Amino acid sequence: MLNFCATLKRLCCNFTSFFFSPFLPGDVSGELLVDIGSGPTFYQVMSGCEVFNKLILTDFLEINRRELRRWLQDEGGCSLDWTPYLEHVCKLEGRRSSAWPEKANRLRQVVSDILPVDVHCSQPVAPDSLPSTGADCLVSCFCLESVSPDLPAFTRALGHIGKLLRPGGHLMLIGALGESYYFGGPGVRIPVVPLNEAQVCESLRETGYTLIRLEVYTLPQDMRVGVDDVTGVFFVKAKKD
Known part of the structure; x- marks a missing residue:
């Protein structure tokens, strides 16, 4: 278990580094950033929250949405400590790691909603949840391939979430390569495309x-470490036509 936790921390630090560089001044920015399939995590939006005025988190599971709300409300009871990740992102941004409370406050300020999402629906979130013009940027980490039974379903899911993005808006996507399963718990083997x-x-x-x-x-x-058979991770930056 300790080995798995150390591995997870190393991976998350790599992912925060990927999400840092696109949000440098003059690159990806705008009014609204939407995270597709947030899970119970924040690492993927810790840099984006600095350059967008509004951030919407989404997940299919209420238990994950509840965990996000616990941290955002800062009332205790959150299962995960995000301090090391906030410190890491602060250092990436050229700040002292001790500035992490300022970043945590900024993140809490800009999150405007936490929505249910289903990437296999042609309309992934409820009508009128987003502005009619669409989001300026979407981010998504290990979501689409994890919930798609095959390649056509993965491709359709990409198209569905694209409906939430304005023309010319950016997609920042992280996913697994070569992964056919992961363990969601003892004896719970979940298939992945x-x-x-x-x-x-x-x-x-x-x-x-x-x-x-x-x-x-x-x-x-x-x-x-045996929780899946993933061979690699892909990092994509793309623009909607």
């Missing part, structure tokens, strides 16, 4: 995105 780089690129093209940047992180052997 195994993807390769070419399939990710083709799915983006088919659903109206222009790929700007693709990076691949090959998982070293010491980070393969």
Whole structure:
């Protein structure tokens, strides 16, 4: 268990680094950032909250939405301590790690809603949840491939969430490569659609995105701790046509 937790922390630090660089001044910014499939986590929006005035989190499960609300309300009872990740992002941004309370306050200020989402619906969130013009940017981490039974379903899900994005808006996407399953608990083996780089690129093209940047992180052997069979992680920056 300790090995798994250490691995998870290393991975999250890599992911926060990916989400830091696009939100530098003059790159990706706007009024509204939407996170698709937040889970109970915040690492993916810790830099984006600085350059967007409004942030909406989403997840399919109420238990995850409840965990997000606990941290945002700052009333205790949150299961996860986000302090090390906030400190890490502060250092990436050129600030002292001790500035993490300011970042936590900023994140709490800009989150305007936590919504249910279903990426397999043609309308993933409730009508009128977002402005009619759409979001300026979407982020999503390990969501679409984890909930899609096959490649066509993954591609359709990309198209569905694209309806929430304005033309010219950005998509920041992280996902697993070569993963066919993960364990959601003891004896609970959950299937995942195994993807390769070419399939990710083709799915983006088919659903109206222009790929700007693709990076691949090959998982070293010491980070393969038996909870899944993932071989790597892809990082995508794309723009809606």
